[in-house]
Amino acid sequence: MTAPPLLTIDKLSLDFDTRSGTVKALEDIDLTLNKGEILGIVGESGSGKSVLSFAIMGLLDEAAKLRADKISFGGMALNAKSVAEMRGRELSMIFQSPRTALNPIRKVGKQIEDVLVRHAPLPRKAAKSAAIAALRQVRIPDPERRYNAYPFELSGGMCQRVMIAMALACDPTLLIADEPTTGLDVTTQAVVMDLIRDIAAERNMAVILITHDLALAGEYCDRVAVMHAGHIVEVAPAAQVAQNALRHPYARRLFAATPAASAELEDLAAIPGSLPDLRGTLPACRYMARCEIARPDCAQAPLPAHDISPSHLVRCRYCP
Ligand SMILES: Nc1ncnc2c1ncn2[C@@H]1O[C@H](COP(=O)(O)OP(=O)(O)OP(=O)(O)O)[C@@H](O)[C@H]1O
Secondary structure: OOOOOOEEEEEEEEEEEEOOEEEEEEEEEEEEEOOOOEEEEEOOOOOOHHHHHHHHHOOOOOOEEEEOOEEEEOOEEOOHHHHHHHEOOOEEEEOOOHHHHOOOOOOHHHHHHHHHHHHOOOOHHHHHHHHHHHHHHOOOOOHHHHOOOOHHHOOHHHHHHHHHHHHHOOOOOEEEEEOOOOOOOHHHHHHHHHHHHHHHHHHOOEEEEEEOOHHHHHHHOOEEEEEEOOEEEEEEEOHHHHOOOOOOHHHHHHHHOOOOOOOOHHHHOOOOOOOOOOEOOOOOOOOHHHOOOOOHHHHOOOOOOEEEEOOEEEOOOOOO
16 A cells, blocks of 8 residues: 655645735645655746745745645644644755855854754753754764854855755754755755755655756656646656656746756746736636647636646646
8 A cells, every 4th residue: 555645735726915916826736745755846937836835834925825625744734833833843944045044143053053942842952962963964074163153154055054954953754945056056056966865865854846957856856846837737757857758848848948957047048938927817728828839728727637647747738
């Protein structure tokens, strides 16, 4: 018998009420994540990757209107109360720009200690050695000395490792990593991604990797979900990325715009057209205005879900 998924999301939609109208940021999101699995969520800027992770983490602002048939984590319904209890413990998140996420005037070791004291919870006395162990686990050389460093004394890659140490301090079951390698040079990106992958494997921790970079997701993830304008348009085993076997016209464009193992934002801009305005009336397929195979009935709901295999799903009426 197969184990139930760690995370299940059924029919999640998210609107933001703004002065200029309702932004339909996410619609009909279905997603599962297994224990220990690494799932990449890929799409260009504005496709909804971050708001989806904020929805899972319960970090949405008051203008957000979230609806879902089901969001469950570890067999429990995730609601405002349960997610607040799990955040920082079972559920953890790292963001891009580690330098701005860290407190500039507090030693990095103390910042890890703060997390341990608040969430583990550990007494302050025991937290110092645990913080040093956490620095060692993210392969920071000479962790006893680095415990006393301020963020400005560390490189961007080291700061990101400190952020990872903080996120992992309470041994989460799910880590959401939102563009964790943005702003890092290519070698440091690989070091940080190898670290996340290795720790995930050691701890059987699930990871959601949010990225613009389809090649990176293909390399480090087990499965990849491609997002466009608030829809998940394709979910496939990551091996399909390297084999250029994604089917959705947008996913194929995204692949074509990924020149080698590292796509830059500018390369992704090579996809023709732009994201639709998410306020007002939208066609069922939000990609149709940019799509070379669209037909008039692509505007009609429902947006079909087409199973290529049990692990490969595409939401497109006409892709082969
Ligand atoms: N608080 C908010 N109020 C109104 N609209 C919002 C709000 N937060 C996000 N949005 C909209 O939701 C959509 C998805 O945004 P999101 O930040 O999740 O995209 P993204 O794919 O993560 O982009 P990026 O890669 O640039 O971070 C965008 O159209 C954005 O403008």
